[in-house]
Amino acid sequence: MQEQTTRLGLPYILPSQAQKHVPHNEALETLDALVQLVLATIGNIAPATPEDGACYGIGASPSGPWSARAGMIARWSGGAWQFIQPRKGWLAWCADENRLYVHDGGAWTRFTHIGPLQTLGVNTTPDETNRLALASDACLLTHDGGDHRLKINKADEGDTASVVFQSDWAGQAELGLAGNNDFSIKVAIGSGGWVTALAIGNTGHVATPLRPAAHAWANVAPTAMAVGSLSGFTDTEFATGGFALGTPLPSGIGSTLVVPTSAYYLVCVGAMPASTSPITVDVIVNGTKMVVGTGYHSGTPANRRICASGIVPLAEGDWLALHHQGNAVIDFGFNKTDLSIIALT
Structure with a gap:
């Protein structure tokens, strides 16, 4: 007849055995230690004053009374150490670490999980779409001694x-x-x-x-502009980032060009006189502020395009037009008298 149980090695009470209470009580003591197993700590050195009934996990390099007992359970009972050999898969709660440990057949290791997790929530509830969910003021992903990449x-x-x-x-x-x-x-x-x-x-x-940019001109016949009058734009080769034509101007030549967002802009103005008379063309903001201009030009020779450029801070909603001085006839149109503008910031 087998004298011990297969898994825990507890002694059976045999028919002819004397003092049957002794192995029976030993079995109860072992069960008392192993059921809902709690290890006070896991280490290599036996405590000097262990509590009666307390269990300890023995580390990989034990010494003293635990020598040659690596990986075992040490139980203090009746003033002596009792040693129990765990089997692979036994679980124990380590009280001083507040951690669950599992025995791998040779040593105690921290329990992580069994197999891949389907979902994981940290301080919040995951779902089938957000299988990993975290609720926190911040999270930290750091290196383990070298590089760190998030993929x-x-x-x-x-x-x-x-x-x-x-x-x-x-x-x-x-x-x-x-x-x-x-x-x-x-x-x-x-x-x-x-x-x-x-x-x-x-x-x-x-x-x-979506960078704000535009190239605009007025598609009208050559016109002698009155001194101080404004001309605008009827066509654009492109207008990105929200540039658009605005209100028609009193001169009847085109509409304003409206700035879509506040930024520093590179503004380029070109003007082409169709007669040999003085000419000045300035870019004017909101009808009051000249920002980029050709300066005074004699208009000679006619049909020679003059250009000027500059960097200008403009605000969302500002509108642009061309301000005219001199009495030269202006040749309007694409790559004649026109305006190019692009946001730099």
Whole structure:
């Protein structure tokens, strides 16, 4: 007949055994130690004054009364140490660390988890879309002695790998690979859509498709402008970033060009006299402030284009027009008398 249980090695009470209470009580003592197992600590040195009934996990290099007992359980009972050999998979709570340990068959190791986690929530509840969720004032991802890289991997080129920034659970900005392999920065607009503020392709070219810029002119016949009068614009070759034609001017020649956002702008003005008479053409802001101008020019020879440029701070909603001095006939049109402007900041 087998004298011990298979898993815990507890003694059976045998038919012919004397003092049957002795092995029975030993078995109860072992069960008392192992059921809901709590280790006061895990280490290599036996405590000087252990509490009766307390259990300890023995480390990998024990000494003293625990010598040659690496990985075992030491139980202090009745003034003596009792040693129990754990088996692979036994769990124990380490009281001084507030951690769960598992025995790997040779030593006690910190318990992490069994297999991959389907979801994980830290101070919040994850779901099937957000399988990893964290609620905290901050989170830290740091190195382990060298480099540290955060990797976001997508399946195909048409998929998205990005970081979205929200306010009150509404997206406000996004950066990453959004639907292609170009790195982009996008922002939300008031209508609920998204626009690309910056895009970097695989050539390294940095594109700013919404940078405010325009090339504008008036598509009218050559005109002798009255001194102090304003001309505007009827056509644009391009107008990006919100540049648009505004209010028609009293001269009847074109409309204002309205600034979409506050920035420093590079402004270039060109003027072409169609007669040999004096001419001055200035870019005027809001009808009051001249910012870039050709200066006085004799108009000789006729049909020779004169240009000027400068960097100008402009505010959202400012409007631009051309201010005229002199009595030369002005030849309006594309690459004749026109305005080019682009935001620098």
